[in-house]
Amino acid sequence: KIDISTNINGIKISSCIMNASGILCCTEKELYNLMMSSSGAVVTKSCTIKPRKGNLKPRYFEWKGGSINSMGLPNLGIDFYLNFLEKKNSKKPFLLSISGLSIEENYLILRKANISSNMNAIELNLSCPNLLEKDKILGYDFSKISDFLENLFQFYKKPLGVKLPPYFEDFHFRKMAFILNKYPIYFVTCINSLPNGICIDINKESVVIHPKKGFGGIGGLSIKPFALANVRKFYTYLRKDIPIIGCGGICTGKDVFEYILCGASAVQIGTQFLKEGIPVFDRLIKELITILKNKNYSSLNSFKGKLNVF
Ligand code: DOR
Structure with a gap:
């Protein structure tokens, strides 16, 4: 009997494979489908205080190597997600993703979530790449992140993990890990899409998505080596009691294996879930x-983090 269950700081997950935030997890119907699927947990679309329509279309494009998006956080607003969580009847773990447009908005959302009970943890999105140019990616501003976490853990006492943008430099990994290690961070999810990519249609001699002059977040197969490296670096630098959820370019069971080998405790599926739909979970589990x-190997612990190096 082979056990692919995992444990995120006490949250028991029967399969280590779940959806990535943003993918088919925005509406009641989508969340219901995920709840009934073989996804080990359900992550909700990053929400804001008020419902949002998001950016102008076209805002998503995919090719064989991956995807580009500039959705702009279309979501139904925090009250919808809290209400869904209140009334759902399922034992499956739910991670509520939140992404306020400002630090102040994040505090407001967290205060609302603080008094709600029916969720297992928050996944705080520190890495949305698709807002206005003036809205920096919070995960790249180390001093802001520091202050933000310091303040939020004063009042937010429930399980909270963070979703990070990709980093590329060893110094940045160490700096971010140093900050996170000071707090009761429940888990770290890495990575969000690679910000500010561009894709081109040579017939039209044009970009392929409308918002922000064609610049958007890159996901899917192309970003897997970067995502694996982020998991590996954080596995090395984070406190051993902070589990890592890996995300980026997973298409096959082999990809899932690679993430666990790098130190991930669970994985999330974005681009490939959008391509394939709910059947992706059964296929990946089987593979x-x-x-x-x-x-x-009889369980993930037989090889988790045990990547060989020369
Ligand atoms: O790639 C992304 N797109 N990452 C996010 O965090 C937000 C999303 C969007 O809605 O633009």
């Missing part, structure tokens, strides 16, 4: 179990 069988 992962086949690999574990062939390697004679």
Whole structure:
């Protein structure tokens, strides 16, 4: 019997594979479908205080190597998600993703979430790449992040994890880990899409998405090496009791295996989930179990984090 369950700081997850925030997890119907699926947990679309329509279309494009998006946080608003969580009847873990447009808005959302009970943890999105140019990606502003976390843990006492943007430099990994290690961070999800990519249609000699002159977040296969490296670096630098959820370019069971080997405790599926829909979870579970069988591993702990180096 092969066990692919995992444990995120006490949240028991029967399969280590779940959706990435943003993908088919915005509406009641989408959340219901995820709840009934073999996804190990459900992550909700990052929400704001008020409902948002998001950016102008076209705002998503995919090709064989990945995807580009500039959705601009279309979501139904925090009250919808809290209400959904209140009335759902399912034992499956739910992670409520939040992404206020400012630090003040994040405090407001967290105060609302603080008094609601029916969620397992917040996934605080510190990495949305698709707002206005003046709205910086919070995850890249180390001193702002520091103050923000300091303030929020004064009043927010429930489980809270963070979703990070990709980093590229060893110094940045160490700096971010140093900040996170000071707080009761429940988990770290890395990575969000790679910000400010551009894709081109040579027939039209044009960009492929409307918002922000065509610049958007890159996801899917192309970003996997960067995402794996982020998981590996944070696995090395974070406190050992902070689990990592890996996200970026997972298409097969082999990809899932690579993430766990780098130190991830669970993984999230974005671009490939959008391409394939709910069946992706059964397929990945099957492919992962086949690999574990062939390697004679009975659970994730047999190889988690045990990446060999020369
Ligand atoms: O790639 C992304 N797109 N990441 C986010 O955090 C937000 C999302 C959007 O709605 O633009």
